[in-house]
Structure formats: structure tokens, C-alpha cells
Amino acid sequence: MTCVEVLFRYAVPPTEAVSLALANIREVYGIRRLRFDRAARTLCVEYDATRLNAAAVANLVRQAGLEIEAELPLIPPQPAPEPAPTA
Numbered sequence: 734m735t736c737v738e739v740l741f742r743y744a745v746p747p748t749e750a751v752s753l754a755l756a757n758i759r760e761v762y763g764i765r766r767l768r769f770d771r772a773a774r775t776l777c778v779e780y781d782a783t784r785l786n787a788a789a790v791a792n793l794v795r796q797a798g799l800e801i802e803a804e805l806p807l808i809p810p811q812p813a814p815e816p817a818p819t820a
Contacts, residue, residue, distance in 0.1 A: 764785070
């Protein structure tokens with residue numbers, strides 16, 4: 734088993750019906766865990782990469798009714814280094 738995480742930003746907070754549908758995603762073989770960050774409007778899905786891929790996971794989330802805005806990197810990009818002062 735190869736555990737991988739994918740992070741999605743969603744547009745609209747999930748309704749109760751969408752939350753229940755997302756809870757049912759855990760029934761899919763290969764989905765391990767769902768974590769919401771309501772303040773950041775993100776959903777992190779941990780899945781088995783030997784069974785699923787990121788596109789399949791995104792499709793499952795969309796079918797549950799959650800509107801995905803973007804797939805985000807798990808590691809935020811580093812800011813560009815400041816240039817050294819010239820003498």
C-alpha cells in the first residue's frame with residue numbers, strides 16, 4: 734500500500750447532504766481518510782495510490798457534490814530569495 738494525500742480547495746462550504754455523500758466516499762476501496770479545514774476551505778484526502786489516482790479521487794469528490802476550485806500542492810512554494818545587496 735502506498736498512502737498519498739491530495740489537497741483540494743473548494744468554492745462553497747458543503748451542505749449536510751454533500752457532507753453525508755463525502756462520508757460515503759470512505760466506503761470506496763482505497764480511500765483512507767478525509768480531513769476538512771473549514772477556515773482554509775480545503776479538503777485533504779488520503780488514499781492508496783496502488784488503487785486510485787488523484788484524478789479518480791477528484792472525480793469521487795465532485796460526484797459527492799463538492800465544487801472543487803483547485804488542487805493545491807501539499808508543500809507551499811518557497812518565496813524567492815532576496816537578491817544580495819550590491820556594494
